[in-house]
Amino acid sequence: MTDAFVTLGVADFPKVIDFYSQFLNQEPQRYVPNVYGEFRFPGGLRLGIFQPKVQHSSEFSNSDRSGMSLCLEVEDLESAIAHLAALGYPPPGEITTASHGREIYAYDPAGNRLILHQSVSSSDKLT
Structure with missing residues (x-):
């Protein structure tokens, strides 16, 4: 293993990216519109947010x-x-x-x- 980070698969990608940009007072360090955004924290932690592919969307749409x-x-x-x-x-x-x-x-x-x-x-x- 070379690295580990937290990722969140979300249905409303733009809304969640905007939320974390505002909440963390930073823009994503890596960003591919409607696909992936990554925020970095002190100490090396990374938070990746991604839009699940259509064939996997049911895994991320649970209301619980x-x-x-x-x-x-x-x-x-x-x-x-x-x-x-x-x-x-x-x-x-x-x-x-x-x-x-x-x-x-x-x-x-x-x-x-x-x-x-x-x-x-x-x-x-x-x-």
Whole structure:
């Protein structure tokens, strides 16, 4: 194996590419219209978004939520929530708190789960 990255197959490719471009404040690093877009994160993680081929579209059109989650570490959870809300995708639930930090679930236009996570600094340990 030489590399690994996360990919999302989506039916509404332009809408999901636009969402991640706005949410991540970056354009895709690699982009083929209506086929593939790729975003890069610090540390080397890549997020590929692709339009499934017609013969595979039924695999990606399930209305149930996927078991896959894209966990994104943020510095300021409230700002990230406000940013998502401004894009028209406010998280439907509440912030939860655990020993490792605070997080909230949100969803992209294709229904893929995002976990926005803010770690606890050593000076702010939760009890």
